[in-house]
Amino acid sequence: MTDDELIAETRAFLAANWAPGRKSSGEAYGRHPDSDFLQRVLDAGFAVPTWPRESWGRGLSAAQGKLIEREFAAAGAPGAGQDRSNLWANTAAAHAQPDFRSHIVPLLLTGRVGMCLLYSEPGAGSDLAGVRTRADRDGDDYVINGQKVWTSGAADADYGMLICRTDWDVPKHKGLSFFFLPMQQPGIDVRPLRQITDEAHFNEVFITDARVPAANMLGKPGDGWRVLMTALAYERSVMGDAARGPRSGKAGPKGDAALVELAREAGMLEDPVVRQEIARVTAYKILNRLNNARAKADMAQGNSSPIMSLGKLAMSRILHSEAALRTRLLGPQSMLEGPQHPCAEDANFLTLNAYFTSIGGGTDQIQRNIIGERVLGLPKEPELDRELPFREVKAG
Amino acid sequence: MAIGADEMQAFLDGWQRLLAARCAEADVRRVMETPEGFDRALWGEIAALGITGLIVAPEHGGVGGGATELERVMEAAGAALLPSPLLSSGVLAAGLLGALGDAEAAARLLPGIADGSRIATVALTGPRARWIEDDVAVTAAPAGNGWQLDGAAAFVTHAEVADLLLVVARAPDGLGVFEVDPAAVATNALPAFDRTLRMADLTFAGTPATRLAGAIPAWEAVEAALDLARVAIAGEQAGGTRRVFEMTVDYAKARHQFGRAIGGFQAIKHMAADLLLESESCTSAARHAAERLAAGAEDAPQAIALAAFACADAFVHTTAQAIQMHGGIAFTWAHPAHLYLRRARADAQLFGTSDAYRERFVQALEQAR
Numbered sequence: 001m002t003d004d005e006l007i008a009e010t011r012a013f014l015a016a017n018w019a020p021g022r023k024s025s026g027e028a029y030g031r032h033p034d035s036d037f038l039q040r041v042l043d044a045g046f047a048v049p050t051w052p053r054e055s056w057g058r059g060l061s062a063a064q065g066k067l068i069e070r071e072f073a074a075a076g077a078p079g080a081g082q083d084r085s086n087l088w089a090n091t092a093a094a095h096a097q098p099d100f101r102s103h104i105v106p107l108l109l110t111g112r113v114g115m116c117l118l119y120s121e122p123g124a125g126s127d128l129a130g131v132r133t134r135a136d137r138d139g140d141d142y143v144i145n146g147q148k149v150w151t152s153g154a155a156d157a158d159y160g161m162l163i164c165r166t167d168w169d170v171p172k173h174k175g176l177s178f179f180f181l182p183m184q185q186p187g188i189d190v191r192p193l194r195q196i197t198d199e200a201h202f203n204e205v206f207i208t209d210a211r212v213p214a215a216n217m218l219g220k221p222g223d224g225w226r227v228l229m230t231a232l233a234y235e236r237s238v239m240g241d242a243a244r245g246p247r248s249g250k251a252g253p254k255g256d257a258a259l260v261e262l263a264r265e266a267g268m269l270e271d272p273v274v275r276q277e278i279a280r281v282t283a284y285k286i287l288n289r290l291n292n293a294r295a296k297a298d299m300a301q302g303n304s305s306p307i308m309s310l311g312k313l314a315m316s317r318i319l320h321s322e323a324a325l326r327t328r329l330l331g332p333q334s335m336l337e338g339p340q341h342p343c344a345e346d347a348n349f350l351t352l353n354a355y356f357t358s359i360g361g362g363t364d365q366i367q368r369n370i371i372g373e374r375v376l377g378l379p380k381e382p383e384l385d386r387e388l389p390f391r392e393v394k395a396g
Numbered sequence: 397m398a399i400g401a402d403e404m405q406a407f408l409d410g411w412q413r414l415l416a417a418r419c420a421e422a423d424v425r426r427v428m429e430t431p432e433g434f435d436r437a438l439w440g441e442i443a444a445l446g447i448t449g450l451i452v453a454p455e456h457g458g459v460g461g462g463a464t465e466l467e468r469v470m471e472a473a474g475a476a477l478l479p480s481p482l483l484s485s486g487v488l489a490a491g492l493l494g495a496l497g498d499a500e501a502a503a504r505l506l507p508g509i510a511d512g513s514r515i516a517t518v519a520l521t522g523p524r525a526r527w528i529e530d531d532v533a534v535t536a537a538p539a540g541n542g543w544q545l546d547g548a549a550a551f552v553t554h555a556e557v558a559d560l561l562l563v564v565a566r567a568p569d570g571l572g573v574f575e576v577d578p579a580a581v582a583t584n585a586l587p588a589f590d591r592t593l594r595m596a597d598l599t600f601a602g603t604p605a606t607r608l609a610g611a612i613p614a615w616e617a618v619e620a621a622l623d624l625a626r627v628a629i630a631g632e633q634a635g636g637t638r639r640v641f642e643m644t645v646d647y648a649k650a651r652h653q654f655g656r657a658i659g660g661f662q663a664i665k666h667m668a669a670d671l672l673l674e675s676e677s678c679t680s681a682a683r684h685a686a687e688r689l690a691a692g693a694e695d696a697p698q699a700i701a702l703a704a705f706a707c708a709d710a711f712v713h714t715t716a717q718a719i720q721m722h723g724g725i726a727f728t729w730a731h732p733a734h735l736y737l738r739r740a741r742a743d744a745q746l747f748g749t750s751d752a753y754r755e756r757f758v759q760a761l762e763q764a765r
């Protein structure tokens with residue numbers, strides 16, 4: 001199929017199925033409000049076009065996939081490009097056992113299941129391979145016991161992507177397994193945690209004798225770390241591409257000139273210090289976008305790109321410095337909060353929520369270690385407990 | 397200095413004991429959720445210790461301390477995140493009455509401020525909120541035996557709990573300071589991101605007022621009071637910065653990942669070393685400003701401007717880094733780091749921004765050559 005044919009087909013699909021100007025509120029923890037539309041996107045082969053035909057895709061090149069995404073973006077329609085952005089579906093498609101895979105992947109691609117990430121534990125955050133939640137085989141099931149923490153979206157989730165330990169006699173990275181754990185069962189107790197943003201998206205999850213069919217394991221017993229690396233790579237690449245915006249509900253200016261507009265509204269546009277800062281922060285944003293575009297182009301050529309690892313770190317810097325600039329624009333107004341003060345509400349929320357990106361999904365410090373060690377090939381930091389049987393590793 | 401060094405140390409020890417006993421984190425959290433935003437019982441004890449009258453002259457029932465004592469007291473208050481109208485009443489209002497030179501008003505009003513029975517605050521900036529003379533947006537006109545005020549004042553700290561309002565307003569013959577009954581003023585409480593802070597916008601419409609006599613021009617008296625407030629905030633910032641820094645270093649020693657304390661990773665170790673530099677510089681700036689102000693030194697404005705932006709930036713930066721260095725635990729409401737971040741962000745705005753103080757500082761340098 002030529003590019004022009006593909007574009008024409010995509011446009012015809014959108015014209016038939018997505019009313020001009022219709023808005024979509026987007027995916028949240030796996031669920032999508034437009035799942036009926038997403039079903040049509042999936043059936044038409046636009047959800048994951050670079051996947052093979054026998055796996056919901058059309059075997060297109062990344063470059064052609066990009067064309068479809070562009071048409072969807074222009075129409076404001078959701079559901080394309082999930083081969084890059086849907087961390088749940090990508091992880092399941094790559095590692096789930098055949099029956100579970102054909103059951104779960106379409107549900108994930110149509111936003112029909114609530115999802116959460118059961119990775120972090122009180123003693124295992126950056127050191128994820130140190131998790132102590134255990135899975136013990138019992139007939140066709142595994143029985144899960146342990147505690148997870150900072151689990152975003154756990155309260156409404158149908159499944160949690162769980163990393164836990166199945167073998168205590170091998171070194172820490174080797175004894176892990178990865179499951180799709182059904183969340184709606186008696187052994188799972190989700191307790192919301194109040195965040196510094198005064199929201200409660202993340203939770204503590206106490207797991208006591210919860211059961212998961214062995215068929216829900218991704219990879220083989222002991223493959224957990226490898227599966228996790230796939231999932232984390234998708235999560236980080238998504239975090240490097242976009243972040244949650246303001247929550248005041250006020251749309252606010254968009255695009256490269258957004259900060260200029262905000263400064264104008266604040267009456268600060270003539271301030272030379274502000275102008276310098278607008279330049280600095282806007283440049284960070286544009287350069288991250290250009291970096292990501294180059295990385296995607298390399299990937300489309302089938303080459304891996306070191307730039308892929310930079311996006312999340314770049315986004316962290318963007319978010320923290322944009323929040324600081326918004327604060328500067330507001331001056332004393334930034335002391336306020338609440339719906340009557342939407343600009344202050346936004347500046348303060350963005351200041352706090354920037355840590356979602358600089359801590360969540362692996363901290364900036366860990367991200368720098370990864371870039372140094374895996375991308376640049378610098379010597380690894382010595383890890384004292386890396387080769388010990390996990391049974392002998394002291395709890396964090 | 398009216399107080400000897402030993403006496404001062406004993407005084408500070410008593411203050412720190414009171415804060416440790418009555419203003420622990422749990423107390424701060426409880427009090428910040430109350431409408432008044434401070435603990436009246438504790439306020440009584442703060443007053444009994446002499447803190448509310450620290451900078452009030454002994455003949456008006458105060459301790460007769462100056463900027464250096466004030467700065468030290470505020471370091472402890474900042475470390476404890478004390479929610480109270482101390483800055484509004486015991487610093488700004490007391491400082492303004494002390495500087496203005498209206499003997500009758502001072503004798504009548506300062507004893508109540510000193511013994512804590514009267515909470516006062518100062519309305520001085522209009523909506524542009526730069527705390528500069530140009531921004532005063534209340535006008536005063538003679539009315540009968542007294543005056544009446546019209547206009548607006550913004551970000552008036554603790555206005556809602558004040559028994560006494562001192563309002564800076566433009567009279568036909570120039571700027572003046574006016575005594576106003578807070579009950580006569582329309583008060584719009586402002587929801588503050590720093591939940592330990594209370595602020596309001598005030599609207600005056602034919603509001604009756606009494607003009608205070610001034611031995612010096614009103615804005616000079618305001619600047620004198622603001623200088624004390626700047627030094628007080630710098631002290632609060634120094635104390636808050638140090639407490640958050642220490643909390644973070646303690647955590648870096650206690651929290652283990654990858655089989656060792658996270659402080660063992662150079663990323664964290666280097667951040668901690670940088671924060672020590674921030675924290676010590678913040679303390680030096682605050683104490684230096686206090687000393688120069690207390691000495692009436694010619695370079696006091698320069699030292700105060702320096703402290704105003706250096707301490708503001710150090711506190712904001714340190715609290716921000718502290719959250720990063722703690723990881724997920726500091727993203728929870730239950731962890732104190734964000735309470736300090738909120739205070740740091742308010743302190744960085746009160747009575748002028750860092751940008752404005754950097755400008756003032758350079759101007760002072762220019763004049764000094």
Ligand SMILES: Cc1cc2nc3c(=O)[nH]c(=O)nc-3n(C[C@H](O)[C@H](O)[C@H](O)COP(=O)(O)OP(=O)(O)OC[C@H]3O[C@@H](n4cnc5c(N)ncnc54)[C@H](O)[C@@H]3O)c2cc1C
Pocket residue numbers: 116117118119120121122124125126127149150151152153202355356359360361362363364365366369651653654658661662663664720721722723724725727
């Ligand atoms: C908003 C938010 C949402 C989250 N959502 C989820 C979720 O849905 N599911 C989930 O499983 N987790 C979630 N997390 C958890 C997140 O992944 C962890 O917080 C993160 O990985 C850090 O772990 P930690 O909090 O235990 O901090 P720690 O690992 O204890 O780190 C503390 C500090 O030490 C530093 N550090 C640690 N190791 C090193 C090292 N080797 N070198 C240098 N510095 C180091 C860190 O950078 C950090 O500054 C979320 C976190 C946040 C803030």
